[in-house]
Amino acid sequence: MIELSGISRRYRTGPGGNGNGGNNEAVVVNALSDVTLKIEQGEFVAIIGPSGSGKSTLLHILGLLDKPDSGTYRFLGKDVTRLSDNELAALRNGLAGFIFQQFHLLPRLTAIENALLPLVYAGRAERRDSARARLAEVGLSHREEHRPNQMSGGEQQRVAIARSMVNDPVIIFADEPTGNLDSKSEKEIVDILKKLNEAGKTVVMVTHEREIAEHAGRVIQMRDGYVVSDERRDASLTPVKESVSATDSDKIDNVLSVHRAVGRAEFGDQVQQAFHSIFSHKMRSALSMLGILIGVGAVIAMLAVGQGARESVQKGLASLGSNMLHIHPGAVRTGGVALQAGAVTRLTLQDVEAVAKLDTVRHVCPNVNGRAQLVYKNKNWNTRLQGNGAAYAEMRASVPIVGRFFMEEEVQNRARVVIIGITVAKELFGDSDPVGKIIRINRVEFTVLGISPPKGSFRGWDQDDFVVVPITTAMYRLFGLDYISDMDAEVKEASMMDDAKDEIKQLLLRRHRVSPSNSDVIQIHDMTEIQDMLSSTAKTMGWLLGSIAAISLVVGGIGIMNIMLVSVTERTKEIGLRKAIGARRSDIMVQFLIEAVVMTLSGGMIGIILGSGTAYLLSTLAEWPVKVSGAAVALAVTFSVIIGIIFGLWPARQASRLDPITALKYE
Ligand code: ADP
Ligand code: MG
Numbered sequence: 001m002i003e004l005s006g007i008s009r010r011y012r013t014g015p016g017g018n019g020n021g022g023n024n025e026a027v028v029v030n031a032l033s034d035v036t037l038k039i040e041q042g043e044f045v046a047i048i049g050p051s052g053s054g055k056s057t058l059l060h061i062l063g064l065l066d067k068p069d070s071g072t073y074r075f076l077g078k079d080v081t082r083l084s085d086n087e088l089a090a091l092r093n094g095l096a097g098f099i100f101q102q103f104h105l106l107p108r109l110t111a112i113e114n115a116l117l118p119l120v121y122a123g124r125a126e127r128r129d130s131a132r133a134r135l136a137e138v139g140l141s142h143r144e145e146h147r148p149n150q151m152s153g154g155e156q157q158r159v160a161i162a163r164s165m166v167n168d169p170v171i172i173f174a175d176e177p178t179g180n181l182d183s184k185s186e187k188e189i190v191d192i193l194k195k196l197n198e199a200g201k202t203v204v205m206v207t208h209e210r211e212i213a214e215h216a217g218r219v220i221q222m223r224d225g226y227v228v229s230d231e232r233r234d235a236s237l238t239p240v241k242e243s244v245s246a247t248d249s250d251k252i253d254n255v256l257s258v259h260r261a262v263g264r265a266e267f268g269d270q271v272q273q274a275f276h277s278i279f280s281h282k283m284r285s286a287l288s289m290l291g292i293l294i295g296v297g298a299v300i301a302m303l304a305v306g307q308g309a310r311e312s313v314q315k316g317l318a319s320l321g322s323n324m325l326h327i328h329p330g331a332v333r334t335g336g337v338a339l340q341a342g343a344v345t346r347l348t349l350q351d352v353e354a355v356a357k358l359d360t361v362r363h364v365c366p367n368v369n370g371r372a373q374l375v376y377k378n379k380n381w382n383t384r385l386q387g388n389g390a391a392y393a394e395m396r397a398s399v400p401i402v403g404r405f406f407m408e409e410e411v412q413n414r415a416r417v418v419i420i421g422i423t424v425a426k427e428l429f430g431d432s433d434p435v436g437k438i439i440r441i442n443r444v445e446f447t448v449l450g451i452s453p454p455k456g457s458f459r460g461w462d463q464d465d466f467v468v469v470p471i472t473t474a475m476y477r478l479f480g481l482d483y484i485s486d487m488d489a490e491v492k493e494a495s496m497m498d499d500a501k502d503e504i505k506q507l508l509l510r511r512h513r514v515s516p517s518n519s520d521v522i523q524i525h526d527m528t529e530i531q532d533m534l535s536s537t538a539k540t541m542g543w544l545l546g547s548i549a550a551i552s553l554v555v556g557g558i559g560i561m562n563i564m565l566v567s568v569t570e571r572t573k574e575i576g577l578r579k580a581i582g583a584r585r586s587d588i589m590v591q592f593l594i595e596a597v598v599m600t601l602s603g604g605m606i607g608i609i610l611g612s613g614t615a616y617l618l619s620t621l622a623e624w625p626v627k628v629s630g631a632a633v634a635l636a637v638t639f640s641v642i643i644g645i646i647f648g649l650w651p652a653r654q655a656s657r658l659d660p661i662t663a664l665k666y667e
Pocket of ligand 2: 055056057
């Protein structure tokens, strides 16, 4: 079954690469020298010898945990010295069982979870009952849910034996299995090993105690890396097979081909292992998530505010109507001195009439603005007063919900009529109907015609706190003006916008006798310009948010990486054990990557909730328009995953490259 010939193993230690120059001659230890050995199926072999004689080194080579420097090793008839690390891992997982002096149970897992660990790497973790059956065989059915620190040494070692048996191996390797146990447990363990041997398992056991070795059918004695004696106690007890049977060599090919086909542990089991380790360090995991959590939360909140502002501005623009041009007097420079806007040119009602006559224009509405004191009975209210043309109602989607707007005729007559906003209505009239009532505006009596439709508030600014009167009434009766401040024009077709702009400009420049070189005195804007301006502001804001997001996520990612590196160091033994029982590099890598991603992703998820909560608070308390968009959430999730992969990669690689033996010995 096992054939070693001329196996040697040297360790090189001493001042190799520590760089203090001078004496850097390495010390070479010949741990094994020219070992030639055959072990047949069904044997119970004890390897004894003083400490440092090479027993463990030999067992590690036999158990495919370590490779010899020279010599050949045939296992089940196949030369295994040339196999890759992953193939060796597959053979360890499928054909060998390991029992160590220090038990090497994973402290956070229960007895049954420890026992089924090799099944995870065989991709068969669903076979929980086979782990249960093995625990029953070692008499631990009642301890299934206990953790290692809740069990005695003997019990822990029995769990380790159950673990070594769970994949039904052909051979069991035990390194000083009773070294840490009292004599009663010692006997139990040896009895179990003997029973396994009687049931047909080959057992190779290292021990330094003669008494224990007595139980084996064959004792190999070692000293200074050499085999010094090899004797069978009782030949009749050990069913010796001379040659490897066909089924055995089939078995090894089988394991290798399954390994090639399956490749790695089931993803679901890996995720489960990752969750296990995160939940066993709740505080640490929570703290390391904090960076990602805050980053994602801030980003979600800020994107929500940005998006909300953009949408409310767009909605506002849409309510202004389409095909609108805004015309106002501009500043003029004379000799380098900027005059105040409107200092040279003032738009008049005659300008409005002229513009209205253009073919491309459907409606024109002049505007003046000011403040006014309103009085009704004993109620006083100060508000914003607009003077507008009759076209205002239609152009600005302001046809009253109660009552009516004023007509062209009322504009001509400077009628004392007023449309009030809903806030004004509430302040002056409470619940009673204002239509037809008389109020005083700056001591002039006005009749209320209607209530303007509600527009809501925008960033704390109440858009319903205003009144509208005819433009002429505002100019001549209230403010004493003979000019307007600006006007809005609605163009007939979207395609006529540019023509209309030119026509209006030419017309107004002509009317005011302004030379074309001074054409800036008339400013005409359309909504697409305003939209462009807003979207460029939004873009700048987006860049700003993006960089804040990037910084916080990178910082969060570094935090995760730090924790993961600590965790790799702390769990070196665990990694060694996992590798010993058959985890491939990729399995370890994937496990740590999943841990990192699970942490960043959960951090991200909590961040999303937190960010949305903040946005919600802003919208209710500060009345900010906010919107948490699906795109922002998707972005946050994607970024969390990517950050996890990027910053988990290095620690995961470190973990996956550990050598199983070195890792197991790590203190
Ligand atoms: P045993 O198990 O019989 O006590 P080992 O097989 O562990 O002995 O070790 C055999 C020899 O190899 C000892 O001299 C030990 O110091 C040396 N040795 C074992 N492992 C290493 C290592 N990783 N690096 C250097 N020397 C080692
Ligand atoms: Mg040893």
